[in-house]
Amino acid sequence: MSTSAPAALPPKSRVLSGMRPTGALHLGHYHGALKNWVRLQDEHDCFYFVADWHALTTHYEDPAVIERSVYDMVIDWLAAGLDPEKATIFIQSRLPEHAELFTLLAMGTPLGWLERVPTYKDQIEKLKDKDLATYGFLGYPLLQAADILIYKATYVPVGEDQASHVELTREVARRFNHLYGRSKDFDAKVAAALAKLGKDDTRYFEKQRKAFGETGAAEALAKGEGIVRKAAVVLDETETELLLGHLKGSGRSVLQEPLALHTEVAKLPGLDGGKMSKSYGNTIAMREEPEVVRQKIARMPTDPQRQRRTDVGDPARCPVWQFHEVYSDEATKTWARQGCTTAGIGCLDCKAPVADAVIREQQPWRERAETYLANPKQVHWIVEMGTERARTVARQTMKDVREAMGLRY
Known part of the structure; x- marks a missing residue:
């Protein structure tokens, strides 16, 4: 459901x-x-x-x-x-x-x-x-x-x-x-409301109520609600609400x-490409100092198959590319992708615009935080x-x- x-x-x-x-x-x-x-x-x-x-x-x-x-x-x-x-x-x-x-x-x-x-x-x-x-x-x-x-x-x-x-x-x-949402005469009121549906509709309604209670199937709920809505001409508003609650296995909606x-x-990964988490030591704090941000991003691992500057790389294997996906515009991403796959740029070149973008995003946070810290x-x-x-x-x-x-x- x-x-x-x-x-x-x-x-x-x-x-x-x-x-x-x-x-x-x-x-x-x-x-x-x-x-x-x-x-x-x-x-x-x-x-x-x-x-x-x-x-x-x-x-x-x-x-x-x-x-x-x-x-x-x-x-x-x-x-x-x-x-x-x-x-x-x-x-x-x-x-x-x-x-x-x-x-x-x-x-x-x-x-x-x-x-x-x-x-x-x-x-x-x-x-x-x-x-x-x-x-x-x-x-x-x-x-x-x-x-x-x-x-x-x-x-x-x-x-x-x-x-x-x-x-x-x-x-x-x-x-x-x-x-706890039931009144003492809840069962009697349900029985009285069901009696207005007729035997066939009551039997069908109870079948859907049982199916919904056992499986939570949205289809069963919809069919049961359809029977109640169809009977709106013989049910008053209170009885309709009562049967809809009974269908869902509840009484009055207290909660x-x-x-x-x-x-x-x-989805922003950690500096190592895994989930960003304090316990993994792979995070950049929201109010990290700019120089620390640059150092952390400069140390990020890249495509493991790109051992030398002249080796071509694959952005899909590189954690830095996942940062580009979040922080870079299309022109920068095109530049980074082409430079990586042709060995036209080095990994430090690729990391520089990411660091700049992160620091740019953090700047208003640091400024607003200073007001509250003071x-x-x-x-x-x-x-x-x-x-x-x-x-x-x-x-x-x-x-x-x-x-x-x-x-x-």
């Missing part, structure tokens, strides 16, 4: 995303997420948070790096172009409502749902130097679900590797609505199912204001959740 957002999104729908404060942000963060965040803030009600609790799932033995990185990361966000007047910027741990919803959701979330998240085993394999056999690490996709659901976000911008987390969030919301928002982003209280105030705006929304959601669960004694 597809959960991707449509091409044209409703105006001012809520978007939520976050980043873990585990060190300086690099160019991969900017091109993979931040650049998109800046664009989305002009179109939607955006909530962006510092995921410090999530950082503890892998850095619980060294929380000092988190403390050092929280406000520094916010400065990187502001330097990249996030506007606190347009986007709500806040810190996850300042809102205990996240932890409360996480706890309440944990009571009814099957263990198998968490164990099957693809990134769970993948991260354990990749981070063998860390002891990740903890409840916190196993449960972090559910905490992530709570982060999303507490703000009733419509869209979550993610890469393909994180789409499974949004799907888990949808399942968690659906299960919660099924368990909103979000959609994964897949957008085109430039006035840290301004950064703290921005976060305080964003946290209070987020708190208003989170508290209302928790009020709805407690009421649905019967916890408002």
Whole structure:
């Protein structure tokens, strides 16, 4: 079942995303997420948070790096172009409502749902130097679900590797609505509404409901919805909503199912051609000094088959070419490709325009960051204001959740 957002999104729908404060942000963060965040803030009600609790799932033995990185990361966000007047910027741990919803959701979330998240085993394999056999690490996709659901976000911008987390969030919301979104006479009301469909349509509807519940097939959902829409002449609005909820296996929508928002982003590799990551030591920080940028790019490996200046190369084998794909215009790319494949230019010649382009992109970030570095209280105030705006929304959601669960004694 597809959960991707449509091409044209409703105006001012809520978007939520976050980043873990585990060190300086690099160019991969900017091109993979931040650049998109800046664009989305002009179109939607955006909530962006510092995921410090999530950082503890892998850095619980060294929380000092988190403390050092929280406000520094916010400065990187502001330097990249996030506007606190347009986007709500806040810190996850300042809102205990996240932890409360996480706890309440944990009571009814099957263990198998968490164990099957693809990134769970993948991260354990990749981070063998860390002891990740903890409840916190196993449960972090559910905490992530709570982060999303507490703000009733419509869209979550993610890469393909994180789409499974949004799907888990949808399942968690659906299960919660099924368990707690029902009134005491829910079954009787469903039976009464189904009686208006007639025996054949009721039988067909139940067949599609069962198929959707077992397989999640979009076709079954569409067929079931078609039966309900066809019966609009005999069903009132409440009965229609009731049967549509019953079809999806839910009651009243206490928690909103979000959609994964897949957008085109430039994939910038690390200096070695692999994924850019602090743990791999192959990054260029967003606010790296220009001379350091030139040194790092000058040391980048190139086509391994181009041993001598006179050897012809193949851009497809060269990490530097991947930087050209992101940073160079067509004329520069043509020059670099032709020079490489004919040995007309050396590798250092090829790297020079890349370094110039990176430094040019970073210049306004460094300038904007200086303003905030000189006035840290301004950064703290921005976060305080964003946290209070987020708190208003989170508290209302928790009020709805407690009421649905019967916890408002």
